[in-house]
Amino acid sequence: MVSTSILPLQLDNVSFEVRGVRLIKDMSLSFPAGPRTAIIGPNGAGKSLFLRLCHGLLKPTSGVISWATTEDLNPSDAQAMVFQRPVMLRRSVAANIDYALKLRRIERSERIHRIDQVLGRAGLHRLKSQPARTLSFGEQQKLALARAWALKPQILFLDEPTASLDPAATHAVEEIIDAIHAEGAHIILTTHDLGQARRLSDEVIFLHRGRMLERTPSPEFFTQPRNDLAQAFVRGELLWWNLGKDNRKNKLKQSN
Amino acid sequence: MNEFSKAVAVAFQLVLGLDHQLIEIVSLSLQISVLAVIIAAFIGLPLGAAIALFRFPGRMAIVVFFNAFMGLPPVVVGLITYLLLSRSGTLGTLGLLFTPTAMIIAQVILVTPIIAALTRQLIEDLWIEYEDQLRSLGAGPGRAITALLWDGRFSLTTAILAGFGRASAEVGAVMIVGGNIDHVTRVMTTAIALEVSKGDLALALGLGIVLLTLSVSVNGAAFLINETARRRQS
Known part of the structure; x- marks a missing residue:
């Protein structure tokens, strides 16, 4: 039987850049139905x-976005x-x-x-x-x-x-x-x-x-x-997002 | 001043008395300009929308071309149409020169760039707002044209009115290709020019009053209809 589901949606190494600035970086993930x-x-x-x-409104600069193939959809x-x-x-x-x-x-x-x-x-x-x-x-x-x-x-x-x-x-x-x-x-x-x-x-x-x-x-x-930035985000600590990595780690140590 | 007052009085007599000659000229003028604007709108609206939505080589040149041609001198359009329709011209065999059809053709050439250029600008602005949503629903630029023209209908009325204003007010093109023949191709603007040169200021002024009244009435009516509809929709 031919599947009528377009899922999973698959992203392989997808990047998107505007005027040389990479805004989406090497995303590889899959979205199954559910x-x-x-x-x-x-x-x-x-x-x-x-x-x-x-959604296909933008085309990735590199990488592939693909859907499960269906015959008539x-x-x-x-x-x-x-x-x-x-x-x-x-x-x-x-x-x-x-x-x-x-x-x-x-x-x-x-x-x-x-x-x-x-x-x-x-x-x-x-x-x-x-x-x-x-x-x-x-x-x-x-x-x-x-x-x-x-x-x-x-x-x-x-x-x-x-x-x-x-x-x-x-x-x-x-x-x-x-x-x-x-x-x-x-x-x-x-x-x-x-x-x-x-x-x-x-x-x-x-x-x-x-x-x-x-x-x-x-x-x-x-x-x-798991991620240190995610931990801070969930805690609502947003004031130091623009600091460098080292400063951020120090800040995290202090808050822990 | 006395001469002018007399002319104004006679002009009002002609207008209020529904002078036969005046009615004939006004009626032909309206027929030609309205038909020319309708044809120009059928060409200019989709053309302007297509230029706004599609990207192709030479697009910028076309945009500049239409913008520049909004100020096309009527006499030049008249001359080009004359050359096309004259016996030795490309379309000479059709025998259209010095007919109302020739005048309509000249006015279509004159008005189409105005409607196309204004439509292009308006639809381009609208596309910025609608693009993501329409593309998400499955409408690319081609299928979006009708939706955008419909959604921009209130503002596009202004573009069509600008075209009507141009068509009804111009004298150079219709004079050259129509020839200002009495009972055949005489319209308000050519009649005004002729009567002024003959010294019959009363008829010229009467026609001028009608032209002005028509222009104000058409624009006023369109504005009212537009505003009422706009208020209902947003």
Whole structure:
């Protein structure tokens, strides 16, 4: 039987550079179907770049990003991404989802069914005919998730999906993410919110300056991170990120 | 001053009395300019969007070309169209010279670069905002064109209005290729030029008032429709 899964996603020695500056460095890892992955790290660690590379929005300068081969499924048709700032087209809530489904060449009757289904699940059905841009920021982010959900992705990339949302909106968004995962989508999200990483992930990847320093199951990461920088990050010690390696070790010794 | 006041009074009489000659000229002017702008929009909007979204050798030269051609002198366009449509020209066999069709062709040449250049700039700005999202959904530059044109529709109205303003106000091109023939190719601008040279300031002024009123009305209506729609959408 031919597999219809595009996972695992495989990265082999992937690097990405802009004007000679390496922003992602020699990343080799694999994402099998199943566990939810949180990518954390300080600003400039390369979290968003990493997601964009995996999703195919950027091409690696070197290395290979590959998906499991399936006979009749294009990997780009089985993935979706939600960005930190939702981009809504100047049309109604329903039409925003319809546009995404049309691009995937889904038939009209199926499109209508999926739109109703995801809007209902995301709690946006009453706003169906409203212009999407008149929605609040939190509602727009829920709509962005609903739009991604309607595509029935096997893997969903989330780039800081709750940044600048209040706790209530964050909770609503996290519920939707959980529901999408429960339907079988692999979730890879970046976040600055350690609480969210704890709630929404089964494993954590810790990035620093474009390099993966640690990949650990979530419970272990939040209690006993192996990497010294990850330990400091979990403790919230962020003031000395830009110091050199020696100073950092001294600082770590002092704090231990 | 007395002469001018008299001319203004006669002009208003012509306008308010719906003078037959005036109506004929205004009607032909509108037909030609509106049709020219519609054709130019059909060419200029997708062309401008394509230049904004696709990367190809010589793109910068084309951008500079269209930007420069926004200020194309109407008489030069008239001359080129004249040479193309004259008996010995490439399209001479079509027998279009001194017809309204020739005037439409000249105005399309004049207006298309304006609409294309303004569309290019607007869609390029919009693409910066939309690119990641649209590409993530599966729309490359080709499939994004219609979505971006639709999303930029309120701002693109300004580009089309700029084209209409250019078409309805220009005199050089339509004078050369239309010939200002009474009842055939006489439009507002060519009629104003003719009446001024004849010394009939009243008709010239009457036409001037209509031209100005039309221009303000069209722009005002477009602005109101645009603003209402924009407010509903965002």
